Amino acid sequence: MNGHDIVIDVHNLTKRFDGRAVVRNLSMQVKRGSIYGFLGPNGSGKTTTIRMLCGLLTPDEGTGTCLGYDIRTETDKIKNRVGYMTQRFSLYQDLSVRENLEFIARIYGLARPAAAARAAIERLGLAGREEQVAGELSGGWKQRLALGACTLSSPQLLLLDEPTAGVDPKARREFWNEIHALANEGLTVLVSTHYMDEAERCHEIAYIAYGELLARGTVEQVIEGSHLTTYIVTAADANLSDLSDALSRTQGVDMVAPFGTSLHVSGRDADALERAIAPYRARGGLDWKRSEPSLEDVFIDLMGKARDNFQ
Ligand SMILES: Nc1ncnc2c1ncn2[C@@H]1O[C@H](COP(=O)(O)OP(=O)(O)OP(=O)(O)O)[C@@H](O)[C@H]1O
Numbered sequence: 001m002n003g004h005d006i007v008i009d010v011h012n013l014t015k016r017f018d019g020r021a022v023v024r025n026l027s028m029q030v031k032r033g034s035i036y037g038f039l040g041p042n043g044s045g046k047t048t049t050i051r052m053l054c055g056l057l058t059p060d061e062g063t064g065t066c067l068g069y070d071i072r073t074e075t076d077k078i079k080n081r082v083g084y085m086t087q088r089f090s091l092y093q094d095l096s097v098r099e100n101l102e103f104i105a106r107i108y109g110l111a112r113p114a115a116a117a118r119a120a121i122e123r124l125g126l127a128g129r130e131e132q133v134a135g136e137l138s139g140g141w142k143q144r145l146a147l148g149a150c151t152l153s154s155p156q157l158l159l160l161d162e163p164t165a166g167v168d169p170k171a172r173r174e175f176w177n178e179i180h181a182l183a184n185e186g187l188t189v190l191v192s193t194h195y196m197d198e199a200e201r202c203h204e205i206a207y208i209a210y211g212e213l214l215a216r217g218t219v220e221q222v223i224e225g226s227h228l229t230t231y232i233v234t235a236a237d238a239n240l241s242d243l244s245d246a247l248s249r250t251q252g253v254d255m256v257a258p259f260g261t262s263l264h265v266s267g268r269d270a271d272a273l274e275r276a277i278a279p280y281r282a283r284g285g286l287d288w289k290r291s292e293p294s295l296e297d298v299f300i301d302l303m304g305k306a307r308d309n310f311q
Helices: 046-053 075-081 097-107 113-123 139-151 169-184 219-225 240-248 270-283 295-310
Strands: 006-017 020-031 035-039 061-066 082-085 157-161 188-193 204-209 212-217 229-235 255-259 262-267 286-291
Touching (some): 006 188, 020 046, 020 188, 035 169, 082 139, 113 139, 169 188, 219 295, 229 270, 240 255, 262 295, 270 286
Parallel strands (some): 035 188, 035 204
Antiparallel strands (some): 006 020, 006 061
């Protein structure tokens, strides 16, 4: 891989607000044409990082490039080549789909705004809705329109900040099919999300908590790197909530998380976990199955560790 294959390459970024570091020493590399998922709890610094990458915020410390341009000194060049979809729907609610797209195409200075808007309408399956007022669209269609708007200028990199928050599963799936189609055409996509199923559709992911990047890699690498051992326990008639409380207090059990009618019981030390659960297994009435930790188990564990370090 050479330098041209890395679209985002930043090192030790730190950003403070009012003296408080909300992003700390963050380094990341994103490959061209990949879909890179950015995960982490609310307020962990995802939006702040995205804004530093596209030149909207200047880091207090750290260096790096985005699309080969310096994130401190060449921000105009970056902004011209990046499509940024913010968390809030930022189009005009009282303009139609077509009017919104044509307006944005004009802002970008595209030579043929009407043709560009029409092409986006076709590409995103918005045909038939072009005269509908944006404010009346459902959440899923609004997001699709926003995606159309931020790809109008043919950017090389898309930064999508929680694009599917509050969107129903079917619309989310279609949105992701579109993201994959764009990546197949060579676009690089950095997308923040709280949804585990979306994380699994990314080529690589990074998990950030309390401003620090705690894990990164493919989903498989992140799960493997957690070194968690996990059991799934289901109970015929025992009270899962009592069992969860008891297990949480047992040394060797680092995490207990309810998943429907079962509990995921995880530990960082496999032998200690085995010893911890042995009395419960001997008791009967519970069905224990060893399993691979889910991505969610790994993130809950990482967040717990980060909180311990932070306090
Ligand atoms: N302009 C600002 N001035 C002061 N504090 C800010 C500013 N922007 C963000 N913050 C704070 O920085 C922290 C990180 O916020 P950020 O929006 O980057 O997190 P996030 O991971 O994107 O969260 P979410 O998932 O809720 O969108 C938060 O505590 C937020 O309140």
